[in-house]
Amino acid sequence: xxxxxxxxxxxxxxxxxxxxxxxxxxxxxxxxxxxxxxxxxxxxxxxxxxxxxxxxxxxxxxxxxxxxxxxxxxxxxxxxxxxxxxxxxxxxxxxxxxxxxx
Amino acid sequence: xxxxxxxxxxxxxxxxxxxxxxxxxxxxxxxxxxxxxxxxxxxxxxxxxxxxxxxxxxxxxxxxxxxxxxxxxxxxxxxxxxxxxxxxxxxxxxxxxxxxxxxxxxxxxxxxxxxxxxxxxxxxxxxxxxxxxxxxxxxxxxxxxxxxxxxxxxxxxxxxxxxxxxxxxxxxxxxxxxxxxxxxxxxxxxxxxxxxxxxxxxxxxxxx
Numbered sequence: 298x299x300x301x302x303x304x305x306x307x308x309x310x311x312x313x314x315x316x317x318x319x320x321x322x323x324x325x326x327x328x329x330x331x332x333x334x335x336x337x338x339x340x341x342x343x344x345x346x347x348x349x350x351x352x353x354x355x356x357x358x359x360x361x362x363x364x365x366x367x368x369x370x371x372x373x374x375x376x377x378x379x380x381x382x383x384x385x386x387x388x389x390x391x392x393x394x395x396x397x398x399x
Numbered sequence: 400x401x402x403x404x405x406x407x408x409x410x411x412x413x414x415x416x417x418x419x420x421x422x423x424x425x426x427x428x429x430x431x432x433x434x435x436x437x438x439x440x441x442x443x444x445x446x447x448x449x450x451x452x453x454x455x456x457x458x459x460x461x462x463x464x465x466x467x468x469x470x471x472x473x474x475x476x477x478x479x480x481x482x483x484x485x486x487x488x489x490x491x492x493x494x495x496x497x498x499x500x501x502x503x504x505x506x507x508x509x510x511x512x513x514x515x516x517x518x519x520x521x522x523x524x525x526x527x528x529x530x531x532x533x534x535x536x537x538x539x540x541x542x543x544x545x546x547x548x549x550x551x552x553x554x555x556x557x558x559x560x561x562x563x564x565x566x567x568x569x570x571x572x573x574x575x576x577x578x579x580x581x582x583x584x585x586x587x588x589x590x591x592x593x594x595x596x597x598x599x600x601x602x603x604x605x606x607x
Contacts, residue, residue: 318479
């Protein structure tokens with residue numbers, strides 16, 4: 298095992314990360330209700346997707362320890378995620394569900 | 400995140416190959432990468448049909464209970480915390496801690512599953528939205544049902560490890576890698592729900 302793999306967060310840090318995830322989730326739900334009142338539309342979608350992406354990266358990076366892993370799993374996982382996202386964005390835009398403005 | 404501890408893992412009997420990572424662990428990462436495509440297809444299908452009109456019956460976005468689903472999401476998110484605490488406890492040779500956190504993770508997963516069963520029952524009984532009501536309902540049940548199945552498989556694996564940990568001597572070095580692989584799977588199930596909660600629930604309900 299490499300020195301990089303040996304270096305994992307402490308339990309205290311895991312609790313802090315969980316608190317951050319809880320705060321982000323609360324903010325997401327709050328945004329949902331703000332949008333219901335104000336009708337933010339695209340801005341709401343942008344904020345919610347950004348928050349979800351942030352939570353995703355935090356869990357993958359710290360809880361799944363991907364940021365402490367070697368390059369191989371990093372590449373597999375990141376490539377899989379990006380390829381899936383790209384493929385389905387193309388499919389959904391081709392079917393008119395997602396509109397990508399250039 | 401600079402305050403880190405240097406662990407001396409109990410587990411990880413898996414030999415490292417030329418890739419710098421054990422074959423079993425690499426296999427799990429590849430499997431999880433392929434799961435992205437699987438869930439991506441289900442989410443794309445839901446997005447395709449979620450707001451497509453012309454069909455009879457109740458649409459999922461009309462009957463979502465956001466406060467309830469928010470609590471379920473929180474429960475699953477916190478199960479990722481208990482999972483890493485189990486892994487951390489084992490790496491320090493703390494068998495009691497490992498047992499406690501493993502059971503807590505399985506229990507939180509079971510609570511999430513109970514919530515999903517309750518949600519499905521409400522939708523079917525109260526709102527008369529079944530698997531065959533319309534394409535949006537079918538896509539919804541397919542996506543969340545498959546995710547729930549993944550959670551159920553995770554709970555079974557966690558309870559199996561918990562059962563082994565209760566035996567004399569607790570979890571051995573060889574079981575350490577199993578715990579790590581189950582942990583990776585469990586966190587993956589969590590991140591998929593992060594996407595589903597935002598895309599399927601929060602963004603599907605039309606603004607007032």
